[in-house]
Structures are given as structure tokens and as C-alpha cells.
Amino acid sequence: MSSFKSGNPALTDARLQAIYNERIPEQAQSLTIEGVMNKTTLLTAITCATGLLSALALHTGLVSVGTFLAGSLAISLFTFILAIVICFKPEWAQYLSQVYAACEGITLGFITAIFEIKFPGIGTQALILTFAITFGCLTIYRANIIKDEYISGKVVMIGLLALILSYLAGFLMELAGLNYGAVLDGNPLFSIIISVLIIAFFSYVLLNDFKTVRQAARQSMPKCMEWYFAFSILLTLINIYLEVLRLLAKSRNR
Template sequence: MNLKSNNPFLKNKSFTKPVEATVFDAEGRPVEIIDYNNTMTINGAINKSFILLFVLLASSFFTWYMVNNGQNPYVVAITGGLIGFVMVLIASFKPNYSQYLAPAYALFEGMFIGGISAVFALYFYPEIIMQAVLGTFVTFIVCFLLYRFKIVKVTEQFKSIVVAATFAIASYYLVSWILSLFTSWQPVHHGNSLMSIGISVFVIVIAALNLFLDFDMIEQGAKKRLPKYMEWFSAMGLLITLVWLYLEILRLLAKLSSRD
């Protein structure tokens, strides 16, 4: 079966390379040996996801502390975001370095999240941050339970729809950004109009659907007994989706707040 994820990070060809270990019995027939110490497991990916999440949260809180003590939040956010993006690019081409790149990504992405969150708290209200965190956590738990109990099944058609929708969102954001740089055109998703709010809700739904594909890809990677470093790689991919989901929820709450 051709497995695909709408998370570009999880499309890496390493997810199609099982660990090869051929052993032959006394009669020369190949025997399958499973070495769980050197292969990817679901529990291993989950544990590493928690580690990365802890690093991201710790970095975010420290960044928040720095901003409250006079650090420019924009400088911290841009620096963390750019370095985090570089970590993702390197890991995409060198997944075997994921055990080092994934924690680094979580660290610098935490700086980005902390800086952006501080800006939103300043311009809107402090409680918006906890509301966005809670919304992200609840969405993750609901999606995980729906996937765990097979209420939502990740079929090829499901994947195709989510991939197409994600590509459309990415294309729209890119074109909007370019036009806003060189023209006076105001992107539709900016502001607090009902259409802008509707777009945010749609993007949040697509981001949440990413979680189903990420869960499926991790499960399939474990079944294929991919190399151990793919636990870090897949955990990094899942964290990317969670960061996207958090930012979209934060933006939606800001739009709703500005309408009051």
C-alpha cells in the first residue's frame, strides 16, 4: 500500500526503508530476526514525542520570561523560527541525525512559540495563550482517541483529500504573502471578518486531520521496523503538526476577541 502523509516532513523516503537483517537456518532458509533495540517502535516514538514537547514548553516559558524582562519578542521569535526551519530541512535530507536535530528543533521552535505567544498576549489578553494551549491539547486527545479506536480510518481517499486541502492552504498562504509584499492587496484571511474566521476554522480542521495521518505513519513505520532514529524523526514531524495547530487556534481566538 502506498502510504502518504500530508505532513511533508513525514514523506521522507526513510519511511519506506525497513531494517535489513538476513539470517539463515541450518538448511539455508532465511530467518526473520526482529531486534527491537535497533528498530522503531510506537512506544519509542511516543516517548520521544513527550521529550520534544517538554523541551519546546521549557524553551517557550524561558522565552516568555526573557520577553517580560525586556527582550524584543520579534527578534526571539524570528531567530527561533528561522533556525527551527533549518533544523527541519536538514532532518528531511539527513533523518539519521534526527536524534540531534529533533531536540534542537524543539528548542528553537520553543523560542518562536514563546515570542509569538508573548506578542498575542500583549495585543489581546494573557488568557488567550492558555486557551490556545488547551484547545490544542483537547484537539490532539480527541483525534488520538478517534484514531486509536478506529472511529476514523485513514484510507487512501482520506489521505488524498487531506493532502489536496493542505497543498491548497500552503499555496494560498504563499501567494497571499507575496502579493502583500509587492501590492496593497489585503489577504482575505486577515482581519476579523466572518470570512476570515471561517478560513481559520477550515485551516484548524485540516491541521487536525494531519494528526490522523501522522499517527498512521508512525504506526506503519513501527510495523515496517524502520531504524531506531526514525522514532526521533517521526516525533519531530508530529511536533511540527502540533505547532501549526496551536498557531492556527491562537489566531482564531485573536480574531474572535477583536470582534468583541
């Protein structure tokens, strides 16, 4: 078997190799690309549905901002734990990924509603742009415009490490009493360029996810793993959406 090459934290080479070797659980049917895409669509739909309900609940005053904030923080912690459990127990993704999508949607709905207060319509625009980016990446990959050999998991891992270090630097600056946000806010154009680069990076991660799914299908991984790959792709889509939301907010602030 050829080794898997992926930079998505949920799709690390070592983890996928171990799953393949274990064949957990052994099934008559094998993973298919269509199956992964169908399940990704379902998880995305669940996320969007709960996100919409969450945003409407806050917008209509059905739930107070304070109550919603406390609830969202609790749900965010729960989804973080869920994500870790799924990553360590991929075979559980078929049971937990829908729960994760629903809970993540609630958190995203709250975040979007907060942005909507200052920038009406921004949520819809961010959603449309995210779908457009996803469709564009899928089209590029299916058309083989970018060959598999040019999509490197190592590049993705380096990029993710750089993002983590930048967020850590910002956190440490805030602890030291330095306004990290002011550094970017003081130069709106630079801030926008950074957001565009981050979106481009996560688009590359998405291409890498598609590549890994194709490799998994070729290696006849267990059918239950379709949910795990769908969950992994959803993680990438959520990151794209959040960064698009930030980019639109920055562009309106100029």
C-alpha cells in the same frame, strides 16, 4: 512491504520507503508506537518549557522587544535549516530534534507574548485547546472511529498545496500594494471560518501522522526513527497551536 501513505512533508511516501530499504542504521530493536509517543511528549515538553521562558523574558522586560525580535528571526532561520537537515538526514533526528524543539519554543514564546499584550490569557487558552485537539485526535484514531483507509495522504498533500498557494497569493498581493489582510478582516466571520477549516485540516494531518506511525511499527523500522516521527508530529502540533492562537485572537476582535 506495503507502501507508506502520508501527506506530512516530513513523512513523504518516497522518503519513508527509502529509509525502510536502507534500514539506517540497522538495529536490534525496532520502532514502537509507544516509543514515538514518549519522544513526542518529550519534544512537546521541551517546546513548552522554552516557550514559557521566552514569553516570561519578554513579558518581564528582561529582554527588549527589539532585541528579542532580532533574536527570534535568527532562531527562526536556524530552526528552518534544522528542519530541512532532519528531513534529509532522518537518522540525525535523535540528536537534532531536541535542539529544534527548544529553538522552536523560543520563537513560539515570542509570538505568544505579542498576542498576550493585546489578549491576556490567550496563550494558555491556545495551549489547552491544542492539547484537547491532540487528545481528541488520538482518541478517535485509537478507537478506530475513522478507519485507516479513509485517511488519505493525497488529501493532506492537496490541502498543504492549497495552503501554500494561498500564502503565496497573499504575499504577491502585498507586493502589489493590495492589503490581503483587509480582505479577511473586512469579514470577521469568514476569517474565523477559514481558521476553523485550517485547524480541522491540520487535525486530519495529525490523524494521518498517527496512521503512518502505526504502519512504520508494523514494518519494523529502525528504533532511531522514533525521534524522526516524533519531530514530524511536533511540526503538526505547532501548526495547530499557531492557528488556534489566530482563531482566538479573531474571535476576541469581533
